[in-house]
Amino acid sequence: MNKLIAAPGRLARRMLPFRRKPEMHAELPFFAVPADAIAVLPDPAAFRQTLLRLIAQASRRIVIVTLYLQDDDGGREVLDALYAAKARQPALQVSVFVDWHRARRGLIGKQKSEGNAGMYREYAARLGPGVDIYGVPVQNRELFGVLHLKGFVIDDAVLYSGASLNDVYLVRHGRYRLDRYHLLQHRGLADAMAGFVQRHFVESAAVRRLDVAGMPSTKVLQPAIREFRHDLQRAVYEIPCDTLDAGEVAVTPLPGFGRSDNTLNEALLALLRGTRQRVILLTPYFNLPRPVRIVLGQLLRRGCRIDIMVGDKTANDFYIPPGQPFKAIGLLPYLYENNLRRFARAHRRQVDNGQLNLHLWRDGDNSYHLKGLFIDDDVAVLTGNNLNPRAWSLDLENGLVLRDPAHLLQAKHEAEWAALRRHATRLADYHALESPRRYPAEVRRLLRRLNRTRLDRLVNRLL
Structure with missing residues (x-):
């Protein structure tokens, strides 16, 4: 973490703003997989x-x-x-x-x-x-x-x-x-x-x-x-041109790598833009890529409902409990919480009226690592992609897109979502998050240093 705070300018050059991606007009090829x-x-x-x-x-x-x-x-x-x-x-x-x-x-x-x-x-x-x-x-x-x-x-x-x-x-x-x-x-x-x-x-x-x-x-x-x-x-997966019969779900594996022409990123944005009513987004680290934030804003203006589940900062794998020796890597959960606070504050009207629901997951001293999407009742994305700038442009990622026009998997998805919510609390507003003024002294010092040098933006793009 100390190296990141003093990161050289060449890191910034690797993380230049993303170019606009072309829309995916052609339907994704798929494997026809029996729902059972x-x-x-x-x-x-x-x-x-x-x-x-x-x-x-x-x-x-x-x-x-x-x-x-x-x-x-x-x-x-x-x-x-x-x-x-x-x-x-x-x-x-x-x-x-x-x-x-x-x-x-x-x-x-x-x-x-x-x-x-x-x-x-x-x-x-x-x-x-x-x-x-x-x-x-x-x-x-x-x-x-x-x-x-x-x-x-x-x-x-x-x-x-x-x-x-x-x-x-x-x-x-x-x-x-x-x-x-x-x-x-x-x-x-x-x-x-x-x-x-x-x-x-x-x-x-x-x-x-x-x-x-x-x-x-x-x-x-x-x-x-x-x-x-x-x-x-x-690189691409070799996928046939299957047709979907009764009782089957379309499953498309997609790779993703690099800032441009990233097949997985393009598919995720296209699927989000096609939302009719509702999106459920799961991410362990609240640090959404700018293209995703833009699309979510568009969906809120269109009247779609959005549920986002993230881990409480204490459920982050880098969280250091009070009383233990602090290391700079322990700053990360607080950075993610600050991102969430800014997002909730920017969209406080939608949070108040229930159109935007931000869920914090916490279960004792266990940690949270969920990723993926549910879109309407007929699309789900299984992925290891953290839906953050690092995943969006640096890491080699993949995902499985499940399209289910007959809603054959709907009951399974609803059961999974219900099980996740058992250990989650909906944020009433951004004030429900801990104030930065109450953070540990070492955290406050590092946050001030990042904000003063504007390195917080670079750090967010790397983590």
């Missing part, structure tokens, strides 16, 4: 149980794509399951893709270490080959963007969540970080998602194994990373 082949898992425990069950039953392939597979009890449980599955089925293909930079460093605020890659090498040395773990360097430095693609493909199943793999996401030791969890059983969709990483990751010179000795430095890989970025900006 799409399940919503209720909680992190069900996610963990389902993941381990699918791994244990796998017979052909396991392709896991996640930000990180952590060196802790939760991560080791998954890695143990992968090696056990390979031992049972020697012909099983097992591939894990994680962010290159994230895997090679220790946790923020902790002592320096060789990171999760050390665990991967230790497992390979002890248990032998068969579980291939790759590092994906989306950018030259982690600050400029990470692998944020999501989706676990196990045989013909797609387990989709924004969660990574560690203790808190897998509800180990009594705490959890809430995400969304969906299981889709469809061979074509599974083939498309597995094929994407095979074409664009495995075949790239920038993507290297982390479970072997002698890894090259990031500096050596820089020419390959530049070529990799160019490839990602053109």
Whole structure:
């Protein structure tokens, strides 16, 4: 965080205002997936149980794509399951893709270490080959963007969540970080998602194994990373021209990377603009990209209802409780709360009349990591995209767009939304948020410094 406060001007050049995106006139291609082949898992425990069950039953392939597979009890449980599955089925293909930079460093605020890659090498040395773990360097430095693609493909199943793999996401030791969890059983969709990483990751010179000795430095890989970025900006999922029959839902996987010609960003904006009555937006960090804020303002002027659910600042994974040593990274939850306060104040009339509903989620000392959209009663977006400027222009993202004209999934979506609201409180107005004057002294000092130098705008674009 201290480095961000003193960030050089070249960071700003990477985050220039977004160009106007062309409208998406053509209808998205899709896989026709039976509605009864799409399940919503209720909680992190069900996610963990389902993941381990699918791994244990796998017979052909396991392709896991996640930000990180952590060196802790939760991560080791998954890695143990992968090696056990390979031992049972020697012909099983097992591939894990994680962010290159994230895997090679220790946790923020902790002592320096060789990171999760050390665990991967230790497992390979002890248990032998068969579980291939790759590092994906989306950018030259982690600050400029990470692998944020999501989706676990196990045989013909797609387990989709924004969660990574560690203790808190897998509800180990009594705490959890809430995400969304969906299981889709469809061979074509599974083939498309597995094929994407095979074409664009495995075949790239920038993507290297982390479970072997002698890894090259990031500096050596820089020419390959530049070529990799160019490839990602053109990358697409291979999707057929299906037709929708009775009992089926249209599912479209979309990648997103870069500030311009970003397929996922364009689709999200087009879907939002097409709203007829209502939008539900989920984001863990209230820091909406400018194009999204503009469209939401247009929808409010048209009379649409908007519900936005975010985590309370105490449910943010960077929150530092009073009494614990403060680090600069602990400023982030307060920055997001200030963004929310400004938004609520700007739209206080719509908040007062119930057209705009801002929900704060909090459940004890657990944390909140939800992302996605519900639009009217017939569109849902499953994504790991945080709907913030970093996701919008720096990270490699993806999402599944579910279009359901027959409302076959409506009951499942309504049940999911109702379950989320059980731990959420609607803001009556912006005064319901803690006043900045009551923030801890160190937070107030850093906020004054950011505001004085106008670096708060840059920080918001990077985080």
